[in-house]
Amino acid sequence: xxxxxxxxxxxxxxxxxxxxxxxxxxxxxxxxxxxxxxxxxxxxxxxxxxxxxxxxxxxxxxxxxxxxxxxxxxxxxxxxxxxxxxxxxxxxxxxxxxxxxxxxxxxxxxxxxx
Numbered sequence: 113x114x115x116x117x118x119x120x121x122x123x124x125x126x127x128x129x130x131x132x133x134x135x136x137x138x139x140x141x142x143x144x145x146x147x148x149x150x151x152x153x154x155x156x157x158x159x160x161x162x163x164x165x166x167x168x169x170x171x172x173x174x175x176x177x178x179x180x181x182x183x184x185x186x187x188x189x190x191x192x193x194x195x196x197x198x199x200x201x202x203x204x205x206x207x208x209x210x211x212x213x214x215x216x217x218x219x220x221x222x223x224x225x226x
Contacts, residue, residue: 113139113156113163114220116177116207120170123205127198128226131191131205132165138189139208149187152211166223174207181219186211 115132117123123131143149156162168174174190181188189208195201209216 113208113210114216115165116168116174116223117165117226118171118174118205119167121199121203121205123198134191135189135206135208139187139210142189143187143210165226166220167226171204174204177219178207181209184215186215
């Protein structure tokens with residue numbers, strides 16, 4: 113599972129951590145909606161439930177990455193913040209992407225680690 117953080121929002125470390133937490137749960141739940149997703153989650157958990165966090169440029173990039181991920185059959189979750197603290201309501205903070213590593217790499221391999 114990989115998480116693309118919207119760096120344009122300039123969130124604090126704690127805010128990023130919370131948003132990645134939301135994206136983890138959302139992406140996990142999305143995968144569980146499908147039989148092949150359930151199997152993928154079991155394998156992911158068996159092999160250590162790897163989570164990687166990378167930098168995204170802005171909202172537009174997160175939306176484009178989500179479209180690309182969905183087009184190849186990956187599970188995604190794009191978090192929109194309620195706006196109670198550091199960002200405006202509706203801000204898209206983190207994109208979660210989950211699936212086969214080779215397919216996830218087609219979407220996110222050019223992004224730098226956070």
